[in-house]
Amino acid sequence: MAGQKSGFFLVREEILPEAIKKTIKVKDLLKRGEARTINEAVEKMELSRSAYYKYKDYVFPFYEASREKIVTLALLLEHKQGVLSRVLNTIAGDHGSVLTINQGIPLQGVANATISLETADLSIDLEALLDKLRMVEGVKRLEVLGQE
Structure with a gap:
């Protein structure tokens, strides 16, 4: 070691x-x-x-560890109009700063997306934001891929 x-x-x-x-x-x-x-x-x-x-x-606590970090999220989104927009608006509404977005081509009615966001200015803790994102209509799955 x-x-x-x-x-x-x-x-x-x-x-x-x-x-x-x-x-x-x-x-x-x-x-x-x-x-x-x-x-x-x-x-x-x-x-x-x-x-x-x-x-x-x-x-x-986890939310303190994620303060002033870059967090990468993996999402599985329904292929319906406005789903990604609602996700981005939820992040922006709590002062998260989206750095990158990558969305794959929808297959069988769903699309994989990854979003990297900066958490320094979040008005709520990261766990609360993740809970909000999971509740967005059309979000089928959300996982934290990593933190920097």
């Missing part, structure tokens, strides 16, 4: 050790102003200060 770059992983919350979950909650308490100091926040969460300091710089 020597010389190997560290990476990022998406891990479901339920398999995380309790100390990591509590560290995330402590950071959230501080961010929302529900605790004024680290001491107050760790006491509320029944977490040791040493555990908080051990993990605080290494754990964060």
Whole structure:
């Protein structure tokens, strides 16, 4: 493992050790102003200060990891008028900046599309935007391909 770059992983919350979950909650308490100091926040969460300091710089919610990043989405869209336009309007409505769009030729009533967008100016977190995009009429599937 020597010389190997560290990476990022998406891990479901339920398999995380309790100390990591509590560290995330402590950071959230501080961010929302529900605790004024680290001491107050760790006491509320029944977490040791040493555990908080051990993990605080290494754990964060998915939406924070995606801030000021370029995110590439893969979509499966129904071949109906206005579907891609509604997707783009949804992104623009929340201040996402579309960098590239690539849409394949529709086959059997659906088309694959990839969209790269910059998230720096998003007015909502990325997870909320993804939920909105999944609800757009004509979006059959949406996946995050990558983040830079």
